[in-house]
Amino acid sequence: MxxxxxxxxxxxxxxxxxxxxxxxxxxxxxxxxxxxxxxxxxxxxxxxxxxxxxxxxxxxxxxxxxxxxxxxxxxxxxxxxxxxxxxxxxxxxxxxxxxxxxxxxxxxxxxxxxxxxxxxxxxxxxxxxxxxxxxxxxxxxxxxxxxxxxxxxxxxxxxxxxxxxxxxxxxxxxxxxxxxxxxxxDPAHHDRVCAIVSHLPHLLAFTICGTADDLADETRSEVLDFAASGFRDFTRIAASDPVMWRDIFLNNREALLEMLARFMEDAQAMARAIRWGDEEFIVDRIERGRHIRRSLIENRQA
The missing domain is CATH 3.40.50.720 (NAD(P)-binding Rossmann-like Domain)
Incomplete structure (x- = not known):
């Protein structure tokens, strides 16, 4: 045989x-x-x-x-x-x-x-x-x-x-x-989904790195010397091709600006919780982030 x-x-x-x-x-x-x-x-x-x-x-x-x-x-x-x-x-x-x-x-x-x-x-x-x-x-x-x-x-x-x-x-x-x-x-739905899962995170990474670069010289040197893993993750994203991301931001401006406005509202809510010691609100937001991370791992996307 x-x-x-x-x-x-x-x-x-x-x-x-x-x-x-x-x-x-x-x-x-x-x-x-x-x-x-x-x-x-x-x-x-x-x-x-x-x-x-x-x-x-x-x-x-x-x-x-x-x-x-x-x-x-x-x-x-x-x-x-x-x-x-x-x-x-x-x-x-x-x-x-x-x-x-x-x-x-x-x-x-x-x-x-x-x-x-x-x-x-x-x-x-x-x-x-x-x-x-x-x-x-x-x-x-x-x-x-x-x-x-x-x-x-x-x-x-x-x-x-x-x-x-x-x-x-x-x-x-x-x-x-x-x-x-x-x-x-659907194309419109695609653009809104990508605005929150991809385009907004890149916008935040570029902005945070720019903020760090604008700090006084002595503080900026400490940022570079003592960067923790969270900041290093942002710098990895911020190392992306500038022409490509310029085009993405400008070509998806409506969906991106919508998601950015939502994020700014949520960031202000977190700032208020920190200012007034709202521990329950802070823990809830952290737990939601942990849940999303676990979901990504389970879906083999992390």
Missing amino acids: TDSITASPAPLFRRLAIIGPGLIGSSILRRARQDGTIAARLVACDISPDVCRRVAELGLADEVEHDPLRAVADADCVILCVPVGAIAEVGAHILPAMKPGAILSEVGSTKLSILTAIAPALRPDVPFVPTHPMAGTEHSGPDAGFATLFDDRWCLLTPLPETPAAATDLIVEMWHRMGARTRIM
Whole structure:
């Protein structure tokens, strides 16, 4: 008797093009290269010659293109991994060069602004499936990526009402093969959720580090010398790419400002509790934070 051999699934795409092989883009390339069932051929494209050269040195793609129109011309799927503020512009530039039936996707962390800006350029014969992998580090560039970045992380999808279900299903399956969990979400709801779980924490981290930097010289030196784990956590977040986060803040301003106003009200309530010695209120807020942390651990998100 011979052992049965289970054949690997056929690649989802014959040719997958990644525009912007930074942290997310290069992690997609690494996972696709390692997995072997996501795409038969990988193409990377960036406007920076240095990035293209480094991608080639790392062997992340079968082809490295400086010209985005050449990169997407024969691709079955194109994923835009550029900063949020550039997604619509780059998408509008490449859409005329994409072949009918190819899928356009992106990985921006805001959705309403992207959908509004790119809408005039969309083609009915090129399905658009926006996504947002909820994964990342404070590092950037092609060296920052790694194949396991998306393992057990959520990828949120916000397909348009007119997007064919088959196209959405292909992108869902791609992210499953990347190791991610997926959920389909309304774009406006997506932006509000991300404002509280991602954008507001980054805003607070940048602000706290700025406050520390504005202190008198002798106090600032003590902050750097004696930083405790809580402050170190803030500095890790604050080390994130400034251009990327500038674009995120400006493109999700309404949802972010709403969540910031809520936070400021809650911070004032905590300040009043501390001022007046309201121990019950303080303990309740701390316990709620502990509960959220336990929930994240149980959900494998910490």
